[in-house]
Amino acid sequence: MHCMSGHSNFVSCVCIIPPSDLYPRGLIATGGNDHNICIFTVDNPAPLYILKGHKNTVCSLSSGKFGTLLSGSWDATAKVWLNDRCMMTLQGHTAAIWAVKILPEQGLMLTGSADKTIKLWKAGRCGRTFTGHEDCVRGLAILSETEFLSCANDASVRRWQISGECLQVYYGHTNYIYSISVFPRCKDFVTTGEDRSLRIWKQGECAQTIRLPAQSVWCCCVLDNGDIVVGASDGIIRVFTESLERTASAEEIQAFENELSQASIDPKTGDLGDINADDLPGREHLKDPGTRDGQTRLIKDNGKIEAYQWSVSEGRWIKIGDVVGSSGATPQTSGKVLFEGKEYDYVFTVDVNESGPSYKLPYNITDDPWLTAYNFLQKNDLNPMFLDQVAKFIMDNTKGQTLSTSAQFSDPFTGAGRYVPGSSSGSSTVPAADPFTGAGRYVPGSASNAIAPVGGVDPYTGTGAYQSAAAKVENIYFPKKDAVTFDQANPMQILGKLKELNGSAAEEHKLTEDDLITLEKLLSATCNTSAETPTAQQLQTLWRAVNWPEDIVFPALDILRLSVRHPTVNENFCGEKDHVQLIILLLKFLNPKGKEANQLLALRALCNCFVSQAGQKLMMEQRDEIMTQAIEMKFGSNKNIHIALATLMLNYAVCLHKVNNIEGKAQCLSIISTVMEVVKDLEAIFRLLVALGTLISDDTNAVQLAKSLGVDSHIKKYASVSEPAKVKECCRFVLNLL
Incomplete structure (x- = not known):
């Protein structure tokens, strides 16, 4: 009808905007490499208007009710448009947004990204992040108001509930999956990918595989009549149907089969498995019928290897190409091999x-x-x-390439020099130099909470560490029963820094000499160096101090971090009266653009809230807000912040294990899975592993949930860590449960 033009570079996505009173025939939206979106009417080859705002290629579009349009871009943002105006920008992904969908329920939107995550948005705010895919998310498809599908470069399809749970993972493709589309009025769907195939999925199984004479099958679309349209890298659009009336002529089908039979198949990109040419049968192998649709069979004919696929509907083997580049070696070891979405x-x-x-x-x-x-x-x-x-x-x-076994190691979290919660800061196990503040200066975040080893061999990870699969190691790691707290401090250095900053503070914030003495007494009472009970006046003074400006508040936050461990303080700040104020205060400091010292101390204070019943109750009540804000801390590079974040998840796991709240466990498992993708520090990883083990212990539902989130694939790499050995051992205990 028309050859529409309006972009100055290639067009990367197309979308239909449904009919409205103003445009009864609907509109066509196109996104391009020129960063623009062109809106066309059906009747005119020139754009009705152009939407500008993205800073890179617009690669995905989805339309919703009332003419709304959602766009995704390589600039890592999505934008919501109404007519010719940008209504909001969705920010949160860290890489290109390859797929977008507007859900049937008003206001809900999905974005899939090259950062391997999917995000659910409501009213412009990210309400949930879905993790599980191990590579770029390429396509999304809506099943219902509460379920959707995603496909990715990891060669898997996942079915999700919008509440966050991954319900099923589908494997079948052997390379990138580019596109996914759902059949009308059911949950069956089709996918296309880099393995030359279109696959039709029915009742959770791959029911049919259709090979194409092109390596990349870029996109697919199911029409209302059930026909499937695919576009491939050979520049041809093909339509497949179950309808006899719409089936192509015998000549066209034969031409397609001839083209397919002449294709060349590279074993590394196909799904043909390990090929040893010497062991392949001859043409007589094709006399036996296949056992399922799409089954592949290789034969050797006159020195040439040919691939055939079984067609159930036609009851015959169809040639799908000649296999090239097979050396006859087995196993195939040239480069990485893709299996169930992962490279090996x-x-x-x-x-x-x-x-x-x-x-x-x-x-x-x-x-x-x-x-x-x-x-x-x-x-x-x-x-x-x-x-x-x-x-x-x-x-x-594998030519005997194996990993070395663990050397003797004194672990800083569990070894001889470990901190035992409840011991005073003057305990003989504590080194002379304060492990939190270092030699003579107070800089929050300069060192981790873990204490440097003082000698001796770690009883969990020393010479008795795992040496072979036959070794028996006792699980002393989880389920963990009590919260982990951050107790180490040098009160004199904290007070010294507080006084120094107080001297330069603005008049409205300055504390009196009496106030400073009051805080000194509070610190003494809560660090177990005094038998006195904290007073209401001391807590009021502390509350004034923690409301100091952001650039000077950190010593006051540190006093709060230590004080909240005391039962009296915990009850006062976390009890029914003013409990929400404490959370509002601490979450204010969990701003990704804020000061790292404040982020660290706010996380540690939240961890220490778990020490008493009032704090546990508050932390569970405010779980959604706290977890949503805390997860933003994963993007930084400060390992101490990562350790504190992991400890927060561990303390939540301890509480959730006690109450067996499956919804809370799902949320916690999802966050742990997400955090593990970016955190590198092994102490943080260890605490996340303990949290995982605690969450899934004695709970088959939680185990299934963890499996559906792909947790096992995130943690397997830690099963071979040599030091600290506790990481390896804890990881193996978690994998055994999974």
């Missing part, structure tokens, strides 16, 4: 017995062969007696 150094085909099926065994040279063998046997429900045999097979076929 090796993917072995293992025959446990001659009459049984073959199993795929993925392995990276950084993995522990014993743990890999154990997980492989568990996953495939195979007899544990094969453990030694499988581990030896791995080592024999």
